[in-house]
Amino acid sequence: MTHAFPATAPQLGLYPVVDSTAWIARLLDAGVRTIQLRIKDRQEHEVEEAVRTAIALGKQYRARLFINDYWRLAIQYQAYGVHLGQEDLEVADLAAIRNAGLRLGISTHDDAELDRALALRPSYIALGHIFPTQTKEMPSAPQGLTELKRHLARLPHISTVAIGGITLARAPEVKATGVGSIAVVSAITQAPDWRAATRQLLDIAGAGSGIAETPSSSVSG
Ligand SMILES: Cc1ncc(COP(=O)(O)OP(=O)(O)O)c(N)n1
Ligand SMILES: Cc1nc(C(=O)O)sc1CCOP(=O)(O)O
Numbered sequence: 001m002t003h004a005f006p007a008t009a010p011q012l013g014l015y016p017v018v019d020s021t022a023w024i025a026r027l028l029d030a031g032v033r034t035i036q037l038r039i040k041d042r043q044e045h046e047v048e049e050a051v052r053t054a055i056a057l058g059k060q061y062r063a064r065l066f067i068n069d070y071w072r073l074a075i076q077y078q079a080y081g082v083h084l085g086q087e088d089l090e091v092a093d094l095a096a097i098r099n100a101g102l103r104l105g106i107s108t109h110d111d112a113e114l115d116r117a118l119a120l121r122p123s124y125i126a127l128g129h130i131f132p133t134q135t136k137e138m139p140s141a142p143q144g145l146t147e148l149k150r151h152l153a154r155l156p157h158i159s160t161v162a163i164g165g166i167t168l169a170r171a172p173e174v175k176a177t178g179v180g181s182i183a184v185v186s187a188i189t190q191a192p193d194w195r196a197a198t199r200q201l202l203d204i205a206g207a208g209s210g211i212a213e214t215p216s217s218s219v220s221g
């Protein structure tokens with residue numbers, strides 16, 4: 001039987017997905033407590049410093065800092081967690097991630113992907129994309145809120161995240177589905193006033209429950 005990854009907070013709250021340590025620092029300072037560093041299409045050595053810095057900031061703020069894709073570096077620097085998509089699952093060493101005590105979040109876009117993700121017993125399931133998005137080219141159609149609710153009905157015992165095209169205006173109806181977290185890129189990074197957008201999104205989604213315990217936080221705080 002597949003062993004489970006460590007649980008994360010049932011409610012992860014607002015979950016910005018950003019591509020630099022500058023964004024990580026300013027959003028943690030603004031009260032965000034779940035966050036992801038997502039740098040695409042670089043060699044591992046090119047992102048190592050950013051990953052290391054992001055993880056250190058996550059520990060400093062006792063936040064849930066997830067590293068997208070670069071799971072080896074996430075293990076090396078003891079991140080709170082790793083986020084992987086379906087293709088990433090083909091190549092990642094899931095046993096190594098689990099043995100290092102990291103949380104695992106997995107992307108899903110339909111029932112088949114959800115079945116596959118659930119079999120791995122991850123820490124959270126991401127459901128996307130909910131609305132059309134300009135941030136990432138998607139091969140599938142947006143699921144919409146009805147499909148999101150149908151998927152959530154299968155997931156009462158695991159932390160859930162909605163992602164894709166979630167604007168400030170749409171966030172309340174996404175939150176009303178009962179999903180545990182709202183993940184956003186452009187709603188914050190392209191906002192005319194990112195501070196105001198973050199404050200309003202935190203009001204809607206919250207900052208999540210509890211504080212993060214990373215593999216080394218009992219040692220380094
Ligand atoms: C919270 C969250 N959900 C989904 C994704 C997308 O992950 P993936 O499918 O691996 O695509 P890339 O982000 O790697 O392009 C995510 N990063 N975060
Ligand atoms: C990185 C990513 N993954 C998605 C998925 O559905 O798996 S949608 C997405 C981009 C989300 O950006 P925005 O909030 O700007 O729409």
Ligand SMILES: [Mg+2]
Pocket residue numbers: 068069083084085088
């Ligand atoms: Mg990925």
